[in-house]
Amino acid sequence: MKLHHGKRTPRMARAFTLIELLVVIAIIAVLAALLFPVFARARESARATSCLSNMRQLGSALTLYLQDYDETFPMNRFPDAAHPLGGCTSSNPSFQPEDTLQGSSYNWRRAVLPYVKNFNVFQCPSNAYAWRQGGDETNPSYPPAAAIPASYSFNGSFFHEAVPACWYGETLVRPRYIAEITAPANLILLLESRWEHPDLGGWFLPRRGPGGGEEGPYQSHSQACNWAFADGHVKRTRPQVTCTDLDWTDRFPNLADGCQQLNQLAQEYR
Numbered sequence: 001m002k003l004h005h006g007k008r009t010p011r012m013a014r015a016f017t018l019i020e021l022l023v024v025i026a027i028i029a030v031l032a033a034l035l036f037p038v039f040a041r042a043r044e045s046a047r048a049t050s051c052l053s054n055m056r057q058l059g060s061a062l063t064l065y066l067q068d069y070d071e072t073f074p075m076n077r078f079p080d081a082a083h084p085l086g087g088c089t090s091s092n093p094s095f096q097p098e099d100t101l102q103g104s105s106y107n108w109r110r111a112v113l114p115y116v117k118n119f120n121v122f123q124c125p126s127n128a129y130a131w132r133q134g135g136d137e138t139n140p141s142y143p144p145a146a147a148i149p150a151s152y153s154f155n156g157s158f159f160h161e162a163v164p165a166c167w168y169g170e171t172l173v174r175p176r177y178i179a180e181i182t183a184p185a186n187l188i189l190l191l192e193s194r195w196e197h198p199d200l201g202g203w204f205l206p207r208r209g210p211g212g213g214e215e216g217p218y219q220s221h222s223q224a225c226n227w228a229f230a231d232g233h234v235k236r237t238r239p240q241v242t243c244t245d246l247d248w249t250d251r252f253p254n255l256a257d258g259c260q261q262l263n264q265l266a267q268e269y270r
Contacts, residue, residue, distance in 0.1 A: 048221035051124040051151070052236065055190055055228040058122075058152055061115035062189070063232060071178040074111035075161045076154050076199045077101040085173065088166035094255040096203045097162035099173045105141035107198040108159075109148050123149035127219045129194045129210050137196050151219065152228075155188040156199030157248040157256070167255050184230035186247040192219035192226050202248040205239060205258030208266060216266030223269055239269050 065074055079085040083104040090098035109122060116122075123130045130149035134140065139147045154160070161173040181187055193200045194209040194217055209215040218225045218239055227242070228234045242248065243259035 045221070047124070047126040048226065048236065051126060051192060051219070051221070052226045052234050054121050054124060055152060055192075055226055055234050057116060058112065058190055059228045059232050059234065061112040064115045065112055066178055073159060073176045073178070074108040075101075075173075075175040076108055076156065076159050077104040077161055078106040078111070080105045087170075087172055088162050090162065090166050093166035096156075096201055096256045097160050097166035099162040099165065101161060101173065103137070105138050107136070107138055108154055109136055109150075109198060110138055113148070119148060122151060124151035124192060124219055126221060127151040127192070127194060129196075132194075132210055133196045135196065137198065150196040151192060152190050153193035153195070153197060154199040155191060155248060156197075156201030157203070157254060158187060158250065158252070159189070160199045160201060163252075167253055178230075180250070180252075181230050182251050183247060185233065186245075187230040187250045188227055188242060188246060188248055189230045190228035193217065194219055201256060202242070202254065202258045203256035205243075206261035206264035207258075214267035216268055218269075220268055225269075240265060 062073065066072070077083075077099075079101060083101045086100040088097060089100060090096065113119075122136070127149075130151045132150070134147070136148040136150045157163070159176055161175065163176075164170040165173050178184075191200060194211075194215075200217060204217040207217050209217050216239070221236065224236045224238050226234060226236050227246070229246075237246075240262055243262060248254055248257075248259075
């Protein structure tokens with residue numbers, strides 16, 4: 001027998017068996033199933049924080065507006081050449097307030113734009129409907145470069161211009177004044193909306209978003225939504241909490257009160 005001195009006999013590489021490969025693939029699949037939801041929640045948490053920051057900036061812009069306009073909030077919608085100032089036109093004011101300003105070319109988003117100077121502030125990265133129907137309802141009156149996305153809306157139960165006319169018996173629609181608010185830390189100012197309207201009232205609580213099904217009208221982040229308040233602070237909570245610890249109308253009547261229909265609330269908030 002000959003010996004090969006100084007040389008090693010090369011080893012044959014051992015191949016994985018089919019069972020071993022299947023075990024490895026199964027382990028990877030289990031790890032992926034565990035990690036993907038974690039990554040998704042982390043991504044959504046970051047988006048929620050970004051949306052909250054946008055709301056804080058819009059709240060600051062509204063504060064600057066109040067300083068420049070004698071503590072008067074911008075109207076939800078303003079009159080223009082085709083939409084003159086008028087009164088309540090709602091056939092059933094207890095359903096929701098309506099007036100002749102729907103379709104106006106100017107609203108509160110346009111009014112605060114000079115104070116933010118950044119169109120991106122109006123868009124929440126979680127909101128898949130920010131450009132639904134072309135974004136903000138005033139966009140058809142402006143060039144594409146001036147288009148505003150729609151992710152944040154006024155609390156229509158207080159700041160809709162027709163509330164004083166439809167709910168308080170006043171003659172004309174009008175803006176709201178800071179002097180009217182008694183509990184600014186509880187009064188909702190801005191909310192996250194999936195609709196293009198400049199406001200979304202509490203009457204939307206039992207309704208659905210544009211996608212229908214179990215999707216609600218307010219953009220959510222892991223079941224909770226961001227809210228900005230009349231005193232400037234922002235927080236995240238589920239919509240149903242707005243019916244207990246928070247407020248849609250301060251000390252004023254709330255005729256179209258969606259809080260009476262929380263049993264119809266979309267599943268995503270539960």
